[in-house]
Amino acid sequence: MVKKTWELPVLIVRTLLASTVLCALLLFSQSFAVSHGIHTSDIGGFVTMEKKASLSGIRIESEEPGDEGFHGYTDKGVSIVHPDTTLRVVLFGWWLDEVMQVAFTLSNCNSTYLNVSQADFMIQTEKRVVIKAEFAETSKLYKICLKQKPRETTTGELVESHFSLIDDFRTSISTDLPPRKYYLPFGVQISIISFLLVLSGLFSGLNLGLMALTPQELMLIQKSGSKQERKYADIILPVRRSGNFLLCSLLIGNVCVNSAISILLDDLTSGYVALIVSSAGIVIFGEIFPQSICVKKGLAVGARTIWITRFFMVLTFPLAYPISRALDAILGDEVVSYDRKRLMELIKMSTRNEEGLAEELKIAVGAMEISDKTVSDVMTRIDDVFMLPDTTVLNTKTVAEILRMGYTRIPVYSGDRNTVVSLLFVKDLALLDPDDNFTIKTVCGYHEHPLRFIMEDTPLRVMLEEFKKGDYHLAMVQRVAQVGEGDPVYELTGIVTLEDIVEEILQAEIVDETDVVTDNVHRIRRRGAQARDLTYCMMDNDTASQVISMQMQLVTLQWLTTNHRAFHSDFISQNILEKIIRQNVRRVEFSHLPDMNDPKAVIPKTAKLYTKQEPSEKFVLILEGRAMITIGQNMMTFEAGPWHCFGEELLNRLVEVASGSQGAQNNPQPQQQPARTTVNPSPAAPSAFVESRRITFVPDFSAVVRDDCTYLEITAQTYLLAYKSTLLSRGNRAVPLLPNEEALLRGTVALNSSDTVSPPDERCPLISTDVETGLTQTAEVVEMTDMRRRAVEA
Numbered sequence: 141m142v143k144k145t146w147e148l149p150v151l152i153v154r155t156l157l158a159s160t161v162l163c164a165l166l167l168f169s170q171s172f173a174v175s176h177g178i179h180t181s182d183i184g185g186f187v188t189m190e191k192k193a194s195l196s197g198i199r200i201e202s203e204e205p206g207d208e209g210f211h212g213y214t215d216k217g218v219s220i221v222h223p224d225t226t227l228r229v230v231l232f233g234w235w236l237d238e239v240m241q242v243a244f245t246l247s248n249c250n251s252t253y254l255n256v257s258q259a260d261f262m263i264q265t266e267k268r269v270v271i272k273a274e275f276a277e278t279s280k281l282y283k284i285c286l287k288q289k290p291r292e293t294t295t296g297e298l299v300e301s302h303f304s305l306i307d308d309f310r311t312s313i314s315t316d317l318p319p320r321k322y323y324l325p326f327g328v329q330i331s332i333i334s335f336l337l338v339l340s341g342l343f344s345g346l347n348l349g350l351m352a353l354t355p356q357e358l359m360l361i362q363k364s365g366s367k368q369e370r371k372y373a374d375i376i377l378p379v380r381r382s383g384n385f386l387l388c389s390l391l392i393g394n395v396c397v398n399s400a401i402s403i404l405l406d407d408l409t410s411g412y413v414a415l416i417v418s419s420a421g422i423v424i425f426g427e428i429f430p431q432s433i434c435v436k437k438g439l440a441v442g443a444r445t446i447w448i449t450r451f452f453m454v455l456t457f458p459l460a461y462p463i464s465r466a467l468d469a470i471l472g473d474e475v476v477s478y479d480r481k482r483l484m485e486l487i488k489m490s491t492r493n494e495e496g497l498a499e500e501l502k503i504a505v506g507a508m509e510i511s512d513k514t515v516s517d518v519m520t521r522i523d524d525v526f527m528l529p530d531t532t533v534l535n536t537k538t539v540a541e542i543l544r545m546g547y548t549r550i551p552v553y554s555g556d557r558n559t560v561v562s563l564l565f566v567k568d569l570a571l572l573d574p575d576d577n578f579t580i581k582t583v584c585g586y587h588e589h590p591l592r593f594i595m596e597d598t599p600l601r602v603m604l605e606e607f608k609k610g611d612y613h614l615a616m617v618q619r620v621a622q623v624g625e626g627d628p629v630y631e632l633t634g635i636v637t638l639e640d641i642v643e644e645i646l647q648a649e650i651v652d653e654t655d656v657v658t659d660n661v662h663r664i665r666r667r668g669a670q671a672r673d674l675t676y677c678m679m680d681n682d683t684a685s686q687v688i689s690m691q692m693q694l695v696t697l698q699w700l701t702t703n704h705r706a707f708h709s710d711f712i713s714q715n716i717l718e719k720i721i722r723q724n725v726r727r728v729e730f731s732h733l734p735d736m737n738d739p740k741a742v743i744p745k746t747a748k749l750y751t752k753q754e755p756s757e758k759f760v761l762i763l764e765g766r767a768m769i770t771i772g773q774n775m776m777t778f779e780a781g782p783w784h785c786f787g788e789e790l791l792n793r794l795v796e797v798a799s800g801s802q803g804a805q806n807n808p809q810p811q812q813q814p815a816r817t818t819v820n821p822s823p824a825a826p827s828a829f830v831e832s833r834r835i836t837f838v839p840d841f842s843a844v845v846r847d848d849c850t851y852l853e854i855t856a857q858t859y860l861l862a863y864k865s866t867l868l869s870r871g872n873r874a875v876p877l878l879p880n881e882e883a884l885l886r887g888t889v890a891l892n893s894s895d896t897v898s899p900p901d902e903r904c905p906l907i908s909t910d911v912e913t914g915l916t917q918t919a920e921v922v923e924m925t926d927m928r929r930r931a932v933e934a
Contacts, residue, residue: 193288195233195306200313203228203272211317216309223277223315228262231269231284239264241287241303242271244313246278249285249303275315282313323407333404333421336397340426342445343394343452348431349438350449351387355380361439372443379449384467388460389453398422484508502647510644515603516596518644519617519634527551530561530581536574542566549589549614551635552580558632560616563589570723571716571865578868586868593618596633604641613638688725688763688850696721696763696852699783706791706859711798713866720854720862725763727850749843749851750786755836758855759787765849771841780843790837794859 200210200219209225221227231242242261243252256271263270275282285303292298322329358380361373379386401422406414434441442449453460487501487508526545530552532538542550543566550564562584572578592615594603607613614637621631643649688696697717700707707717728747749760749767767780780786845851 191235191238193233193235193238193286195231195236195284195286195308195311197232198284198311198313199230199232201228201230214309214314214318218281218309218312218314220314220317221275222317223275226272226274229271229273229313231271232267235266236269237264237266238288239269239286240289242269243285243287243303244273244275244282245285245305246280246282249305252285252303253282275313277315279316281309282315283307284311323404326408329404329408333401333408336401336404337421337425340394340397340401340422341430342448343390343397344427345430345434345438346442346445346449347387347390347394349434350376350380350390350442351383352435352438353380353442355383369439372439375443375446376439379446379453382453382464384471385453385460385464386449388463388467389449389456392456392460393452394426398426401426503645506645506647510600510604510641513600513644514596515594515598515600515617515636516633518600518640519596519636520640521634522557522617522632525551525635527553527557527560528564528580530554530579530584532580534569534572534574534576534578534580534583539569539572539574542569549637551616552584554581560591560632563591563614565589567861568865571719571862573715573869576869583868586864592616593630594636595619600641600644603636604638607638607641692763693718693721696761700761704785704788704791706795706798711795711866712859712862713869716862716865716869720858721852724853724858725850726853727848728765728845729848747845747849749845750839750841752840752842753838755838756787757836757857758853759785759791759859760843761785761852763850763852765845765851766847767843767849767851768846769841769843779846786839786843787837790856791859794856794863798863 198219200221202209203226207225209222209227211220211222213219240258242256243249244254245252254273254275256273258264261269261271284306286306287303288301290298290300324332353376355377358373358377361369362377363370365373402414402418405418405421408414409417484505487505526547528542528550548566550566551560552562552564553559554561562581564580564584565587568583568587572583590612592606592612594615594617596617596619603615606615614635616632617634617636618630618632620628622629697714700717700721701709701714706712712720750756752770762780762782762784764782767784768777769780770777
């Protein structure tokens with residue numbers, strides 16, 4: 141009962157709501173019809189509405205894609221088109237299917253400019269009409285006029301419709317093209333584009349030029365480049381050290397500049413023209429041309445534009461620096477290094493390109509390649525080595541043959557060629573008399589030159605270090621021929637000298653007048669090569685020296701033996717002293733000397749006898765002419781004439797050493813065969829070996845030749861050789877090891893002017909009875925010498 145009570149009020153409410161909605165819909169339809177020009181009428185109890193075309197907007201399209209008939213819109217929405225261009229006009233609205241004619245006018249619909257009938261419509265639907273039109277150039281706006289189909293009245297009559305004017309800016313068309321608007325004035329924009337192209341080229345070139353130069357290469361240029369290149373490297377290196385930061389700054393700058401060029405060019409032109417122009421400009425002026433310059437002139441360009449680079453590094457710092465730090469953390473520091481093989485190949489490639497530096501580069505390659513080579517690669521084969529047995533007698537014929545071969549060091553073997561026992565130095569034969577018929581074993585036993593044996597797989601680098609120590613410059617090369625339970629058996633395979641290693645470094649053969657072959661490894665013979673005959677240098681003949689006459693030689697011999705104990709027959713035999721005089725007399729021609737008063741004059745070595753505080757190894761006796769002596773802190777000078785001598789202190793020390801060795805002459809020791817040792821480490825020298833270092837002393841004066849001068853020069857080494865040759869010629873078959881000789885060779889002798897500069901002996905040297913036949917000639921020589929000295933003093 142309660143349920144039925146509530147159903148009636150609910151039904152009443154629903155009915156009222158439905159009526160209200162129906163009334164609202166009726167009112168809305170009537171207002172819509174009125175607003176859209178639809179007339180309503182009552183026909184048989186139905187409401188009818190008249191359709192009226194309504195235009196809401198237009199769109200202008202080019203007839204062909206890519207044509208530029210439509211320009212754009214104004215601020216008020218007026219469509220702008222190019223005049224005298226066929227276009228498609230698209231009309232949008234409602235009930236456009238009722239339109240039968242479209243016209244364009246410049247004022248009102250009574251005077252239309254262009255009429256398009258329904259038959260010429262390209263498309264016509266209820267909401268869209270598409271037509272073709274072409275507009276002449278004018279300053280006025282083209283407006284649209286629409287004409288609908290005839291309508292039927294209530295009485296059934298057709299009423300003709302008139303054109304209706306659509307007066308709205310959004311449906312108006314203008315052919316008045318406005319002036320082109322750019323971001324900037326045309327001239328300014330062109331200038332900016334040109335400047336940006338220059339920056340693009342600079343960034344691209346610096347990216348290639350600077351980044352291609354590593355910090356190591358810049359430091360190399362700093363030390364080895366030209367003055368201008370070193371200056372450029374000093375400027376660039378601080379910036380180049382920040383490699384990733386510099387790279388990011390250049391790339392960011394390049395991208396920004398290229399984007400700006402494209403935008404500005406697109407504003408000046410449009411479409412394909414902007415694409416082609418911007419691409420061509422960036423590729424030619426921003427990539428190809430600058431990179432081709434910076435590949436060859438990157439150092440100069442980078443140095444001259446360093447401030448632009450620094451400016452953009454600061455400008456792009458907020459973006460470039462974080463990226464560069466991330467790259468540093470991920471990729472690590474930039475390290476470029478060359479190992480030895482790569483460096484060698486780099487030098488070899490440079491050799492082909494640099495003709496002027498070819499020889500220097502070859503030397504560098506040779507110096508680097510010696511670490512990969514062994515002694516067997518450069519040695520002279522044992523079958524090609526000139527060797528002598530120790531039983532050979534050193535007579536005139538043998539000595540002449542040795543000198544004709546031209547070798548300075550000759551291996552000496554005992555029994556067979558595989559048993560080398562010593563070395564013979566040709567200089568040891570200089571003061572020997574071939575008539576004494578000494579054997580090579582005897583001579584080698586006196587001098588005991590060091591003999592080294594090395595393995596053929598010894599690296600050249602190790603061998604060079606041994607030769608650099610100066611103990612020896614020739615070594616015998618051997619290999620293990622038999623390995624068993626006992627001691628190994630060695631076999632000689634060749635010899636190696638310092639010259640062989642130097643030739644390997646120079647990548648060329650050192651050929652002198654004594655060489656018969658130009659390659660000791662392949663035995664390539666030298667064309668027209670003839671061994672030089674050196675017998676005239678060392679054999680006893682009268683033409684060995686033409687510096688002084690025979691009479692002056694006799695006077696010098698007598699003066700030395702009379703005034704200096706060092707040249708007494710107890711130490712030096714007379715025939716050996718005669719050879720010393722003939723081989724060691726020097727002559728300086730005054731006409732060949734520069735002006736001594738000129739401080740810039742370069743004094744020849746032969747005219748400079750002594751230099752203050754400079755070690756010297758010689759004893760000098762003036763025979764003819766004069767020398768100027770400078771001594772003391774006040775640089776006092778005086779002249780020294782004939783029979784002045786210098787270096788007597790040196791002779792006195794040599795006499796002391798020789799006197800102390802007299803007791804050792806009668807205690808011969810048997811010659812020992814040298815042990816076969818390997819150069820790693822360097823073997824100790826034999827106890828009897830005396831280092832071939834020069835005996836030197838430091839004078840406190842200077843002596844320079846001032847006139848035509850003839851003087852005798854005897855070094856300490858020459859004196860020691862003469863002393864040993866004297867002992868050998870007197871029948872001593874033992875090697876006399878002089879006491880303290882090695883210490884003397886290593887040390888220096890303090891020299892006082894009072895000890896070394898002796899006044900001339902006014903007495904004529906006494907002449908022994910052995911040379912009485914030359915007494916008259918000697919007296920004449922002494923008299924002429926005194927007369928010349930007095931004339932010079934006057």
